[in-house]
Amino acid sequence: MASKEAFLATVRVALAKGNDGAEVTHADASLNLADDQDIAQKAKALRESLAQRRDSLLEQLHRSALLQEWKIVFVSSDAEAREAIVDIATGLAANTVVRTSHLAVERLGLDEALESKSIHSVLLNSHNADMQGTAAGADIGITGMDYLIAETASASLVAREGAARITSLLPPVHIAVAQADQMVETMEDLLIFREAELAEESDLNWYMNLISGPSKTADIEQTIVIGVHGPGEVHLVVIR
Amino acid sequence: MPSIRTKEFTPRASEAINNPTIQESLDRLANFRQGRADAIAEFGQERWDEHSKRAREIKEKTLDHLDHYLDLLSTNVERAGGKVFFAHDTQEANEYVAGVARANGVKTVIKSKSMVSEEMGISDYLVGMGIEPVETDLGEYIIQLAKEAPYHIIAPALHKSKEEVSELFQRVLGSPAESDITALAGIARKVLREKFLQADMGMTGANFGVAETGTIVMVTNEGNGRMSSSLPRVHVATMGMERVIPRLSDLSTFLPLLTRSATGQRITSYVAFATGPKRRNEEDGPEEFHLVILDNGRSKMLADPQLREALYCIRCGACLNACPVYSKVGGHAYGWVYPGPIGAVVTPSILGIPIAKDLPFASTLCGACREVCPINIDIPRMLLKLRSDATEGPAGTKKPDRIESMMMRGWRMTVSGPRMFGLAGKIASILQWPLSRNKFLRRLPPPLSGWTKSRDFPKVAAKPFHARWSTMAIPPEKGDKDGK
Amino acid sequence: MPGKKASLFVTCSVDQFYPEIGEATVKLLRHLDVEVDFPGEQTCCGQVALNGGYHSHAVAVARRFVEVFRGSEVIVAPSGSCVTTVFTHYPELLREFPELKDDVESLRNRTFELSQYLVDIMGVEDIGSSLPQPTRVAYHDCCHALRDLGVARQPRQLLQAVDGLELVELTDSTNCCGFGGTFSVKYPEISMAILNEKLGHVESSGADVLTAVDASCLMHMGGAMRRQSMKARPMHIAELLASGLPGGTNA
Numbered sequence: 001m002a003s004k005e006a007f008l009a010t011v012r013v014a015l016a017k018g019n020d021g022a023e024v025t026h027a028d029a030s031l032n033l034a035d036d037q038d039i040a041q042k043a044k045a046l047r048e049s050l051a052q053r054r055d056s057l058l059e060q061l062h063r064s065a066l067l068q069e070w071k072i073v074f075v076s077s078d079a080e081a082r083e084a085i086v087d088i089a090t091g092l093a094a095n096t097v098v099r100t101s102h103l104a105v106e107r108l109g110l111d112e113a114l115e116s117k118s119i120h121s122v123l124l125n126s127h128n129a130d131m132q133g134t135a136a137g138a139d140i141g142i143t144g145m146d147y148l149i150a151e152t153a154s155a156s157l158v159a160r161e162g163a164a165r166i167t168s169l170l171p172p173v174h175i176a177v178a179q180a181d182q183m184v185e186t187m188e189d190l191l192i193f194r195e196a197e198l199a200e201e202s203d204l205n206w207y208m209n210l211i212s213g214p215s216k217t218a219d220i221e222q223t224i225v226i227g228v229h230g231p232g233e234v235h236l237v238v239i240r
Numbered sequence: 241m242p243s244i245r246t247k248e249f250t251p252r253a254s255e256a257i258n259n260p261t262i263q264e265s266l267d268r269l270a271n272f273r274q275g276r277a278d279a280i281a282e283f284g285q286e287r288w289d290e291h292s293k294r295a296r297e298i299k300e301k302t303l304d305h306l307d308h309y310l311d312l313l314s315t316n317v318e319r320a321g322g323k324v325f326f327a328h329d330t331q332e333a334n335e336y337v338a339g340v341a342r343a344n345g346v347k348t349v350i351k352s353k354s355m356v357s358e359e360m361g362i363s364d365y366l367v368g369m370g371i372e373p374v375e376t377d378l379g380e381y382i383i384q385l386a387k388e389a390p391y392h393i394i395a396p397a398l399h400k401s402k403e404e405v406s407e408l409f410q411r412v413l414g415s416p417a418e419s420d421i422t423a424l425a426g427i428a429r430k431v432l433r434e435k436f437l438q439a440d441m442g443m444t445g446a447n448f449g450v451a452e453t454g455t456i457v458m459v460t461n462e463g464n465g466r467m468s469s470s471l472p473r474v475h476v477a478t479m480g481m482e483r484v485i486p487r488l489s490d491l492s493t494f495l496p497l498l499t500r501s502a503t504g505q506r507i508t509s510y511v512a513f514a515t516g517p518k519r520r521n522e523e524d525g526p527e528e529f530h531l532v533i534l535d536n537g538r539s540k541m542l543a544d545p546q547l548r549e550a551l552y553c554i555r556c557g558a559c560l561n562a563c564p565v566y567s568k569v570g571g572h573a574y575g576w577v578y579p580g581p582i583g584a585v586v587t588p589s590i591l592g593i594p595i596a597k598d599l600p601f602a603s604t605l606c607g608a609c610r611e612v613c614p615i616n617i618d619i620p621r622m623l624l625k626l627r628s629d630a631t632e633g634p635a636g637t638k639k640p641d642r643i644e645s646m647m648m649r650g651w652r653m654t655v656s657g658p659r660m661f662g663l664a665g666k667i668a669s670i671l672q673w674p675l676s677r678n679k680f681l682r683r684l685p686p687p688l689s690g691w692t693k694s695r696d697f698p699k700v701a702a703k704p705f706h707a708r709w710s711t712m713a714i715p716p717e718k719g720d721k722d723g724k
Numbered sequence: 725m726p727g728k729k730a731s732l733f734v735t736c737s738v739d740q741f742y743p744e745i746g747e748a749t750v751k752l753l754r755h756l757d758v759e760v761d762f763p764g765e766q767t768c769c770g771q772v773a774l775n776g777g778y779h780s781h782a783v784a785v786a787r788r789f790v791e792v793f794r795g796s797e798v799i800v801a802p803s804g805s806c807v808t809t810v811f812t813h814y815p816e817l818l819r820e821f822p823e824l825k826d827d828v829e830s831l832r833n834r835t836f837e838l839s840q841y842l843v844d845i846m847g848v849e850d851i852g853s854s855l856p857q858p859t860r861v862a863y864h865d866c867c868h869a870l871r872d873l874g875v876a877r878q879p880r881q882l883l884q885a886v887d888g889l890e891l892v893e894l895t896d897s898t899n900c901c902g903f904g905g906t907f908s909v910k911y912p913e914i915s916m917a918i919l920n921e922k923l924g925h926v927e928s929s930g931a932d933v934l935t936a937v938d939a940s941c942l943m944h945m946g947g948a949m950r951r952q953s954m955k956a957r958p959m960h961i962a963e964l965l966a967s968g969l970p971g972g973t974n975a
C-alpha cells in the first residue's frame with residue numbers, strides 16, 4: 001500500500017530527473033494561491049463594475065439562455081415571479097413540486113399560491129421520510145440560484161441547509177429563480193466571488209453545481225437527446 | 241488493468257476500414273470538428289489563444305511542483321472530511337476501492353464516465369467481488385452492455401449505430417425494437433434511474449482536482465456525474481495524478497477550453513464541484529468521500545523531459561477528431577484505454593514500447609493534433625521521440641526491425657556524400673529496369689510492396705539533378721530574358 | 725531586387741526522382757534575378773531517418789547539412805517538409821552539440837520553402853507567368869508546410885497571379901494526404917484510406933492539375949492518381965509556375 005509520503009517521494013524523484021537534476025523546493029511553487037485581502041478587493045471592484053453593466057448583461061443572458069435551451073422569463077417583482085411559476089406548474093398539470101428554502105424562493109410565498117391550484121408544494125429537506133423518493137416522484141423542482149453567468153447562461157447553486165442537491169436533479173422539470181443583481185458576466189467573475197466567499201467563511205466544505213441548460217446526450221449517432229438523467233425542461237425566472 | 245490488444249493494431253485497423261457502419265460513424269467526427277471551430281469563433285480567436293497559453297503555463301508550473309500541489313490537494317480534501325488514497329498502480333487503486341466497498345456492504349456501484357476507472361479496470365474487479373458496477377453515461381452504458389472498450393475519449397459509443405444499440409438493448413435488457421434515438425435513450429434512462437436510487441456507492445472521475453480548496457470538478461451533460469456524487473452513501477472519485485490544478489480561479493482558464501474543444505459547447509449542462517462528503521448542515525449527499533490519486537506510469541512520463549507534456553492533457557478528445565488516422569481506424573485499433581494521437585503517446589509510455597510499438601509509428605505526423613490541442617501539446621514531437629526510443633533506445637524500450645535497420649544503414653552511407661549518392665542512384669536505375677513501365681514502377685519488393693500495391697512509384701531519373709547542374713551552372717544570357 | 729543570392733537545396737527526392745522540379749526552381753529564381761548556387765556536397769536533410777526513428781543517423785546527416793550550407797546566405801528548397809526538418813527539428817536533433825547552437829539557430833532562420841521565399845522574402849506578388857491554355861488548378865496544403873512553416877497564403881497568391889490559371893479550393897484542403905513517410909509503406913491500407921478521401925475531393929474539384937509545395941506528397945497522391953487513371957495530373961508548384969514563363973518547360 002502506497003502511503004502519501006512514498007507516493008510524493010516517487011514524484012519528487014521523477015521531477016528531479018525530468019528537470020535534469022535541478023532540485024525543486026516547495027517555496028518555489030510559482031502559482032501563488034489567492035491572497036485573501038487581494039481577492040476581497042477584487043470582488044468589491046467587480047461587484048461595482050457589474051452593477052454598472054447590469055442592463056447589457058441581462059441582454060447577454062437572454063441571448064445565451066436561448067442558445068443553452070433554457071426557457072427564460074424576466075419579471076419585475078416577486079409577485080410576478082410567483083405568478084410565472086404557478087403558470088408553468090399549472091401548464092404542466094403538475095401534482096407535486098419540491099423546492100428549496102433558498103431566499104430567492106422562500107420570499108415568493110409559493111406554497112399557498114400553488115396549493116390554491118391544488119398543487120402540492122414540499123420543502124425538500126432531511127426531515128422528509130423518503131427524500132430521494134419524494135424528489136423523484138415530484139413533477140417539478142424549484143430552486144433559488146446563487147449566481148448567473150451571462151456569457152454561458154449558467155446558474156450556480158451551493159448545497160446548504162434547506163437546499164438539497166437533488167431538488168434540481170431528480171424531477172423532470174427544473175425552475176431556477178434568481179435576482180438580476182446575482183448576475184456576473186463570465187466564469188472568471190463567478191470564481192472570484194466564490195474565492196472571496198471561501199476566504200471569508202474559511203469553510204471549504206461545499207458542493208456546488210453550475211447548471212447551464214437541460215440534461216442532454218449525443219451518445220447515439222451524435223444526435224442530441226434532451227433529458228437523460230437530469231431534468232429535460234428547465235426554466236429560468238429572473239427577477240429584475 | 242483492462243485487456244491489452246495493442247499488438248493487433250493493423251488487423252483491427254483493417255477491420256474498421258472495411259466496416260461501412262464504422263466508417264459512417266467516423267464520418268460524423270466532422271460534427272465535432274465543426275462544433276469546435278464554431279465555438280472558438282464565437283469565443284474569439286485571440287481570447288482563445290490567450291486562454292490556451294495561460295492553460296499551458298499553469299500546467300507547466302503545476303507539474304513542475306506536482307508534489308507540492310498533490311500534497312495541498314490531499315490536505316484540503318482531508319480537511320473537508322474526505323479520505324485520500326495515493327495509488328502507485330491500478331492494482332493498489334482497485335484494492336482500495338474494493339476495501340471501501342466491502343466496508344460499506346456495497347452491492348451496486350453507479351459509475352460516471354471516467355477514463356482513469358477504465359485504466360484501472362475497476363468494473364471487472366468489482367464484478368469479481370460480486371458487486372454490480374453500472375455505467376451511467378449513456379455511451380459508456382452501451383459499451384458496458386456490449387462488453388467493449390470505449391471508442392473515443394468523450395463519445396464512448398461513437399461507433400454504434402442506432403440499429404446496433406436497439407439490438408443490444410433487446411438482447412440484454414429485453415426491451416422492444418426501437419428505431420428512435422430519443423426512445424432508446426428513454427429506455428436507458430428508465431433502467432438507470434432505478435440503479436441510481438438503489439446504489440450504495442457512486443464512482444466518478446475528476447476532470448480537475450483543485451489543490452487550494454480540495455475540490456474535484458466533474459464536467460457532464462447528462463447529469464449522471466451529479467447523481468453519482470449526490471445519491472449514494474459513498475462517493476469515490478478517481479483521478480490521474482496530473483489532473484491537479486492549483487486554484488479555483490484556474491478553472492476559468494480550463495473550462496472554456498475543455499468544453500469547446502470537446503463538443504463545441506460553450507459549457508456543458510452541468511459542472512459539479514464536490515468538496516469532501518456532505519457537511520453537517522447539508523440536506524443530502526454522500527456520508528463518505530474518497531479520492532483515489534493514481535500514478536500508474538505517470539511518474540515515468542514526469543521524469544522524461546520529452547514526454548512530460550503529455551501530462552498536460554485535459555482529455556478533450558479534439559486531437560482524436562482531427563487525426564486522419566483515428567478518423568479511419570477508430571478507437572479500438574489502439575488496443576487499450578486511450579485512443580488517437582494522445583493515446584499513441586500515453587499507451588506506449590505507460591505500457592512500454594515493445595508491446596505498443598505500432599502506435600507511435602501509425603501516424604502521418606501531419607500535426608493536426610497539435611494544431612487543435614487547447615494546451616498546444618506537441619504530440620508529433622513526442623511520437624518521434626518514441627520512435628527513436630523504439631529503434632535506438634535503451635534495452636527494454638528498444639524493439640528494432642532488422643531489415644529496416646539494415647536499409648537505414650545503407651541509406652546513411654548513400655547520403656554520406658555526393659559521390660555515394662550519385663552512385664546509389666545509378667545502381668537503383670539499373671536495378672529498376674526490369675520492374676519499370678514507362679516512367680513508373682508498379683511493383684516493388686517488400687517492404688516497399690505496401691506502396692506499390694495501390695500506388696505507382698517514380699523511377700530514379702536517368703540523369704539526377706547533381707549531374708544536370710553542371711550544364712545549368714551558368715545562367716542563360718541576361719538578354720534572353722529581357723527580350724521577352 | 726538586385727543582388728539577391730540563394731543556395732538551392734534541391735532535396736534528395738527531387739535530385740533522384742524529379743530533377744525537373746529542381747530545374748524549374750532554378751529557372752524561377754533566375755527569372756526573378758536571384759543568383760542561384762548549388763552547393764555540390766549536399767545530399768539530404770535527414771528527414772527519412774528522423775521520421776523512421778533513426779535518431780543517430782538523422783543527427784549525423786543534420787550535422788553534415790549544417791556544414792554544407794554554412795556559407796550560404798539564404799537556402800531555398802522546393803519542399804516544405806525538408807525545410808521543416810531544418811526549421812522545426814534541427815534544434816532538438818543537434819541539442820547534444822552546444823557548439824552548433826548558434827549555427828543551427830541562424831540556419832533555421834535562413835532556410836525557406838520556395839513559395840515562402842518568393843512571397844515573404846522577395847516580396848513577389850506576380851511572377852509574370854502565363855499558361856498556354858486555361859487550366860484548373862487545385863492546391864493541396866502539405867502538412868508540414870502548412871503547420872510548421874505557415875505556408876498557405878503564399879503559394880495561393882503566386883498561383884492566382886498566373887494568367888490562364890483558375891485556382892480552385894479543395895474540400896478539406898488542409899487534411900493530410902496519408903503519406904507520412906515510412907507510414908505509407910508500413911500502414912498501406914490506412915494510408916490509402918486517407919488518400920482515397922483526398923482523391924475524392926480532387927476529383928470533385930474538377931481540377932486539371934493538382935499542385936503542392938512538396939514533391940513527396942505529390943509523389944504519393946500522384947502515384948495513386950496515375951494508378952486510378954484520374955483526369956487530374958500532379959505537378960509541383962515550381963514546375964507549374966515555370967511552365968508559364970517565356971521558354972517554358974516541357975511540363
Ligand code: SF4
Nearest residue numbers: 553554556557559613
Ligand atoms: S492531447 Fe490535447 S487535444 Fe488531445 S485530448 Fe489532450 S488536451 Fe485534448
